[in-house]
Amino acid sequence: MLVNKIGEFGLIERIKKFVKTDSSVVKGIGDDCAVLGFSADKYLLFTCDMIVEGVDFTRRDAPYFIGRKAIASSISDIAACGGQPHCCLVSLGMPKKTSVETIDKIYKGIIFFSRKYNINIVGGDISRSEKIIIDVSMLGIVEKKYLALRNGAKRGDIVFVTGELGGSFLNKHHLEFIPRLKEARFLVKHFKINSMIDISDGLAQDLGHILSQSNAGAVIYEDLIPVSKQARGLDDALYMGEDFELLFTMSQDEANRLLKKNPYRFKPIGKIVVKEYGARLKDNNGNEKIMRPRGFTHF
Amino acid sequence: MLVNKIGEFGLIERIKKFVKTDSSVVKGIGDDCAVLGFSADKYLLFTCDMIVEGVDFTRRDAPYFIGRKAIASSISDIAACGGQPHCCLVSLGMPKKTSVETIDKIYKGIIFFSRKYNINIVGGDISRSEKIIIDVSMLGIVEKKYLALRNGAKRGDIVFVTGELGGSFLNKHHLEFIPRLKEARFLVKHFKINSMIDISDGLAQDLGHILSQSNAGAVIYEDLIPVSKQARGLDDALYMGEDFELLFTMSQDEANRLLKKNPYRFKPIGKIVVKEYGARLKDNNGNEKIMRPRGFTHF
Numbered sequence: 001m002l003v004n005k006i007g008e009f010g011l012i013e014r015i016k017k018f019v020k021t022d023s024s025v026v027k028g029i030g031d032d033c034a035v036l037g038f039s040a041d042k043y044l045l046f047t048c049d050m051i052v053e054g055v056d057f058t059r060r061d062a063p064y065f066i067g068r069k070a071i072a073s074s075i076s077d078i079a080a081c082g083g084q085p086h087c088c089l090v091s092l093g094m095p096k097k098t099s100v101e102t103i104d105k106i107y108k109g110i111i112f113f114s115r116k117y118n119i120n121i122v123g124g125d126i127s128r129s130e131k132i133i134i135d136v137s138m139l140g141i142v143e144k145k146y147l148a149l150r151n152g153a154k155r156g157d158i159v160f161v162t163g164e165l166g167g168s169f170l171n172k173h174h175l176e177f178i179p180r181l182k183e184a185r186f187l188v189k190h191f192k193i194n195s196m197i198d199i200s201d202g203l204a205q206d207l208g209h210i211l212s213q214s215n216a217g218a219v220i221y222e223d224l225i226p227v228s229k230q231a232r233g234l235d236d237a238l239y240m241g242e243d244f245e246l247l248f249t250m251s252q253d254e255a256n257r258l259l260k261k262n263p264y265r266f267k268p269i270g271k272i273v274v275k276e277y278g279a280r281l282k283d284n285n286g287n288e289k290i291m292r293p294r295g296f297t298h299f
Numbered sequence: 300m301l302v303n304k305i306g307e308f309g310l311i312e313r314i315k316k317f318v319k320t321d322s323s324v325v326k327g328i329g330d331d332c333a334v335l336g337f338s339a340d341k342y343l344l345f346t347c348d349m350i351v352e353g354v355d356f357t358r359r360d361a362p363y364f365i366g367r368k369a370i371a372s373s374i375s376d377i378a379a380c381g382g383q384p385h386c387c388l389v390s391l392g393m394p395k396k397t398s399v400e401t402i403d404k405i406y407k408g409i410i411f412f413s414r415k416y417n418i419n420i421v422g423g424d425i426s427r428s429e430k431i432i433i434d435v436s437m438l439g440i441v442e443k444k445y446l447a448l449r450n451g452a453k454r455g456d457i458v459f460v461t462g463e464l465g466g467s468f469l470n471k472h473h474l475e476f477i478p479r480l481k482e483a484r485f486l487v488k489h490f491k492i493n494s495m496i497d498i499s500d501g502l503a504q505d506l507g508h509i510l511s512q513s514n515a516g517a518v519i520y521e522d523l524i525p526v527s528k529q530a531r532g533l534d535d536a537l538y539m540g541e542d543f544e545l546l547f548t549m550s551q552d553e554a555n556r557l558l559k560k561n562p563y564r565f566k567p568i569g570k571i572v573v574k575e576y577g578a579r580l581k582d583n584n585g586n587e588k589i590m591r592p593r594g595f596t597h598f
Contacts, residue, residue, distance in 0.1 A: 001399045008425050011402065018410055021419040025386065034421030036386065036438075039338075048436055050390040050424045087324065087335065091349040091390075091434045096598055100300045103310065111317055120320040122333030125349045126307050128597040130429060135390045137347055137436035139335075298427040299395050 004299035011299075030213070031150050032080035032198060033140065041144055045083045048137035049073035055298070057175065059132075063102045065175035067109025070134035073200070075113060076179040076244050080198040081149065082188035083142030085181070087120035090136055093129030106134070117181060146188035148196035148248065153214035157194050157249035157272040162264065165203055165243045166231025173230065174242035183264050184246060191258055196248040201295040202241040207279060208293025210247065217277035220270035220291060223284055238281075241296035303598035310598075329512070330449050331379035331497060332439065340443055344382045347436035348372035354597070356474065358431075362401045364474035366408025369433035372499070374412060375478040375543050379497040380448065381487035382441030384480070386419035389435055392428030405433070416480060445487035447495035447547065452513035456493050456548035456571035461563065464502055464542045465530025472529065473541035482563050483545060490557055495547040500594040501540040506578060507592025509546065516576035519569035519590065522583055537580075540595035 003011055012029065021028045026043060027035035033045040051073065053059060057066045071088065078085045090110060094103070114121050119138070153159075162183050168174040180198070187193050195214055199206045203225070211218055227237045237243075249272055250258065258266065279291045302310055311328065320327045325342060326334035332344040350372065352358060356365045370387065377384045389409060393402070413420050418437070452458075461482050467473040479497070486492050494513055498505045502524070510517055526536045536542075548571055549557065557565065578590045 002395070003393065003397050003399055003402060004395050006399060011399070011425060014399070014403070015406055015423075018406055019413075019420045021386075021421060022417070025419050025421055028419065028421045029423070031422075034386070034388065036421070044438075046386070046388060046421060046436075046438065048388045048390050048422070048424050048434070050392060050426045050432075050434065052392055052426050052428045054429070055427050087320075087333070087345070089333065089345060089347045089436055091347050091436075093349060093351055093432065094302065096301070096303050098302050100302055100305060100310070100313070103302060104313070107314055107317055114318075118321070120324050120327065121318045122320060122324055122327045122335070122345060123330075123347070124328070125347050125434070126310060126597060127349045127351050128354050129351045129432065130353070133349075133392065133428065133432060135347070135349065135424070135434040135436075137345075137388055137390075137434075139343075139345065139438075298425060 008298045027149060032077040035147065043142050043144055043147055045078050045081050045140035045142055047074055047077040048135055049077065050133065050135040052133050053131035061175055063105035064109040067106035068112055069175050070136050071110045071113045072177060072179045074136045074138040075117060075181055076198045078138060078140035079179055079181040079184035080196050080246055081142055082146040082184055082193065082196065083140035085117055085119045085138055085140045087122045088136050088138040089122060090124035090134065092124065093127045093133035095130060096128060148188060148193045150195055150197050150210050151213040153195040153210050153216050153249045153272045155216060155272055155274060156252055158252060158255035158268050159218055159220065159247065159249050159270040159272060160266045160268050161226065161245050161247050162266055163245040164226045164228035165199065165245060166237030166240055167228045168242040169240060171230040177244045179244060180246045186264065187248065191250055191254050194249045196246055199243045199245050199247055200241055202239040204238045204291050205293045205295030206247055211279055215275050217273045217275050218270055218279050219273055220281050222281050224267065224269040226267045239295045307597045326448060331376040334446065342441050342443055342446055344377050344380050344439035344441055346373055346376040347434055348376065349432065349434040351432050352430035360474055362404035363408040366405035367411055368474050369435050370409045370412045371476060371478045373435045373437040374416060374480055375497045377437060377439035378478050378480040378483035379495050379545055380441055381445040381483055381492065381495065382439035383484065384416055384418045384437055384439045386421045387435050387437040389420060389423035389433065391423065392426045392432035394429060395427060447487060447492045449494055449496050449509050450512035452494040452509050452515045452548045452571045454515065454571055454573060455551055457551060457554035457567050458517055458519065458548050458569040458571060459565045459567050460525065460544050460546050461565055462544040463525045463527035464498065464544060465536030465539055466527045467541040468539060470529040476543045478543060479545045485563065486547060490549055490553050493548045495545055498542045498544050498546055499540055501538040503537045503590050504592045504594030505546055510578055514574050516572045516574050517569055517578050518572055519580050521580050523566060523568040525566045538594045
């Protein structure tokens with residue numbers, strides 16, 4: 001049986017079954033970051049993101065932005081858990097004939113974000129490979145009271161996104177995006193966030209992770225989804241992925257409090273309901289359709 | 300200018316110049332692990348190792364052993380710093396047409412060592428790529444008093460290796476090796492280790508790292524080098540790499556104490572001397588030759 005039969009998430013479910021963790025692991029496989037014991041009031045967050053030439057970028061993309069994307073994807077994971085990034089390792093695979101200037105530019109992109117967010121680059125690995133591959137593994141810190149996971153969405157929660165969705169691959173958004181770290185920290189410091197995830201595989205699929213892990217359903221109002229100008233339509237916003245916006249849920253009371261000021265203009269797009277309802281899209285006329293948790297997948 | 304002009308270590312030196320770290324980083328780029336503040340008496344160790352099909356293994360190698368090598372390389376880094384591995388992330392790139400059974404076997408290899416050493420597998424990333432690529436990033440813990448780095452070798456230290464060198468690529472040692480974790484923990488708990496490194500690129504090159512970072516020279520006695528039966532000769536032991544034995548140095552007094560019992564049969568192979576002497580090999584007749592820090596390199 002080939003991996004494309006069971007897909008990326010089928011594979012992750014399969015791996016999860018092999019793996020046991022001890023009590024020092026607060027959250028293992030299956031969230032944006034692993035969550036580990038650290039101190040009386042803080043957790044350590046641990047994540048990695050691998051980007052591959054021909055899948056996540058092409059040789060025609062500017063190396064500076066390839067570097068930015070490599071580190072920004074991991075920062076986005078730390079943000080989705082409510083944390084602050086602290087340090088990272090960079091594993092870099094590249095062909096023999098890569099120019100030193102290309103590597104310099106990739107590093108300039110990595111260093112752009114490492115300086116912006118005070119992230120220490122503390123090591124890595126360099127290997128020969130046929131295509132350029134960058135895997136950034138990152139440690140972050142989160143105050144226990146600020147930790148946000150995928151599994152906390154509650155019936156009645158309002159579902160928000162931090163910005164526009166769709167078309168990320170059609171323009172250069174997937175290379176140039178700024179991870180929503182400032183926004184995530186604002187949220188966890190001032191509001192009770194019940195669940196959060198970053199939208200890397202598309203709204204439908206990433207909302208699907210929240211719902212399955214929270215044992216919940218959701219109704220999403222089509223008209224409320226902030227579709228990017230670059231998107232060709234609603235489907236791009238639902239299924240294309242690589243938006244790197246955050247999706248989060250909070251109680252109606254917290255949502256009311258947020259919407260009074262809402263300095264970052266987060267968009268409410270729907271509501272958490274009972275699991276049996278599934279995930280549905282509702283249009284202006286009240287028509288509903290089922291929103292399957294599909295989106296970008298590697299296989 | 301292409302990367303193969305400046306090589307892997309030229310590239311690392313170049314990257315080091317771009318990178319600044321803050322005071323929470325005890326040791327950044329340039330050792331087997333990064334060393335980070337953790338608690339009053341412990342440091343956190345952070346490392347990653349990327350292995351690539353066609354470089355570190357081939358498609359003909361047993362997937363189980365590919366998985367073992369992937370995690371064992373990172374465990375070896377933690378061991379070289381005197382620590383105990385705690386948890387890891389596994390980034391896995393593979394072609395669409397990979398069979399699920401292959402991935403299962405790779406994971407069985409990873410899980411073999413994760414169970415043997417109580418290492419939690421807490422997450423990872425899965426991506427499509429043309430060749431199989433595995434990057435294991437690992438966290439370990441080391442008691443501050445036990446930390447071993449590359450930069451502490453002192454004049455008069457005895458240089459030891461934990462086992463036989465050479466020929467690792469000619470048999471399957473590079474896939475089947477057991478990282479020297481038990482040996483390293485024995486050493487740091489019972490002796491004062493001045494410097495330590497794992498031999499992944501060959502004795503000459505890895506000793507070279509100890510010497511350049513410790514501002515020291517060394518004399519190595521040819522006859523004392525434990526050359527593996529699989530090696531074609533001394534040069535394989537000096538330059539081939541992938542032995543995953545540890546090289547360490549300790550004072551003459553500590554060495555005498557170790558050699559009294561020496562339960563793991565560590566081999567003394569030479570002595571640390573002044574930097575000006577460089578690194579030299581001495582044969583039975585007292586003839587010396589310079590041992591250049593060359594060995595396995597990716598470019």
